[in-house]
Amino acid sequence: MKAELVPPYPLEGVVSWNMNTTCNYRCSYCTQRFVDDRKQWARDLPTFIRFFCDLPGDWEVKLSGGEPTLHPGFEELVGALAAAGRRVSMVSNLSAKPALLAAFSALTAARPGLISASLHLEYTDVQTFLSKLSAVAAAHAGPVHATCVATRAALPGLPALVARFAEAGLQLKVQPEKQDRDVIAYTAEELGALRALGGHNGTGRVRANFRGQPCWAGARYFIVDHRGEAFRCYPARRGKTERLGNVLDGTARLGLGPRPCAYDYCSCTVPQERGMVMGGRCSQGA
Numbered sequence: 001m002k003a004e005l006v007p008p009y010p011l012e013g014v015v016s017w018n019m020n021t022t023c024n025y026r027c028s029y030c031t032q033r034f035v036d037d038r039k040q041w042a043r044d045l046p047t048f049i050r051f052f053c054d055l056p057g058d059w060e061v062k063l064s065g066g067e068p069t070l071h072p073g074f075e076e077l078v079g080a081l082a083a084a085g086r087r088v089s090m091v092s093n094l095s096a097k098p099a100l101l102a103a104f105s106a107l108t109a110a111r112p113g114l115i116s117a118s119l120h121l122e123y124t125d126v127q128t129f130l131s132k133l134s135a136v137a138a139a140h141a142g143p144v145h146a147t148c149v150a151t152r153a154a155l156p157g158l159p160a161l162v163a164r165f166a167e168a169g170l171q172l173k174v175q176p177e178k179q180d181r182d183v184i185a186y187t188a189e190e191l192g193a194l195r196a197l198g199g200h201n202g203t204g205r206v207r208a209n210f211r212g213q214p215c216w217a218g219a220r221y222f223i224v225d226h227r228g229e230a231f232r233c234y235p236a237r238r239g240k241t242e243r244l245g246n247v248l249d250g251t252a253r254l255g256l257g258p259r260p261c262a263y264d265y266c267s268c269t270v271p272q273e274r275g276m277v278m279g280g281r282c283s284q285g286a
C-alpha cells in the first residue's frame with residue numbers, strides 16, 4: 001500500500017440509503033428491475049432515524065430508491081434527520097409534486113444537501129423536466145444537478161442535451177448504462193463520446209477500478225437498503241461480501257479506517273468524488 005495513495009480522513013461521512021424499491025417508472029436500464037417486489041419500502045422509520053442520527057461525527061444521508069419521494073414517510077424522516085443536524089441529499093426522478101420538492105428544500109435549508117435529479121428519456125419530456133429542475137434549483141440552498149443514462153440510443157444526443165442544460169445554468173452529468181450489473185460493452189467510439197462528456201458522473205472514468213487501493217468505504221461511506229441491510233458499498237452488496245450487519249436488528253457496525261478495495265469495478269461515485277479513494281484506473285477501453 002503506497003502511503004501517498006491513502007486518502008485523508010473524510011470529515012463528512014456519507015450513507016446512501018435505498019429506502020424503497022417503489023418507483024413510478026420502469027426504465028429499461030434500471031438496475032432494480034429484476035427485484036421481485038417493486039413495492040417495498042423501509043418500515044420502522046424511528047429505528048432508521050435513530051441509527052442515522054447516532055452515527056459518530058458528521059454525516060450526509062443520501063436518500064434514494066427506487067424513487068424516495070414515494071415513501072409515505074418521506075417528509076417526516078427528512079425533517080427528523082435535518083433537525084438532528086444531518087445533511088440530507090436525494091436522488092430523485094423529479095416526478096414528485098412541486099410542493100413536496102419545495103418541502104424538501106425548506107426542511108434541509110439549514111444544512112442543505114445535494115439534489116441529484118435523474119432524467120429518464122423513456123418517461124420524461126426534456127423541456128418539462130428542465131423547467132421543473134430550474135424551479136427546484138432556484139428554491140434549493142444546496143447544489144442541484146441532473147443525470148442521464150447514456151444508453152446507445154441516447155448517447156448521440158447527449159452533447160446537445162448537456163449544452164441545453166448548461167444554457168439554463170444546470171449541469172447534466174452522464175452515467176454509463178449497466179446491464180447484468182456491469183457497464184455495457186461500448187465501442188471505442190462510444191467510449192470516446194462518454195469520456196468527452198466527463199465519464200461517469202464527471203469522474204472522467206467510465207468503468208473505474210480501484211482494486212487494492214485503500215478506500216474509506218465501510219467506515220465513512222456505506223450503503224443501506226430498505227430492509228436495513230448494510231454493506232460497504234454497492235459492489236460489496238452485489239457480491240454479498242463485506243456486509244456490515246443490519247440497522248433494524250442493531251447489528252450494523254462500521255469499520256474504523258480505510259481498507260483495500262477488493263473489486264474490479266467501482267460503480268460508487270460518492271467515494272470517488274469525495275476523495276475517499278485515490279489512484280485507480282479506467283478498466284474499459286482504458
Ligand code: SF4
Nearest residue numbers: 023025026027030066
Ligand atoms: S426512475 Fe430510477 S429507480 Fe425508477 S425505474 Fe427508472 S432507473 Fe429505476
Ligand code: SF4
Nearest residue numbers: 210215217233261266
Ligand atoms: S468498489 Fe469503490 S467504494 Fe467499494 S471499496 Fe472499492 S473503491 Fe471503495
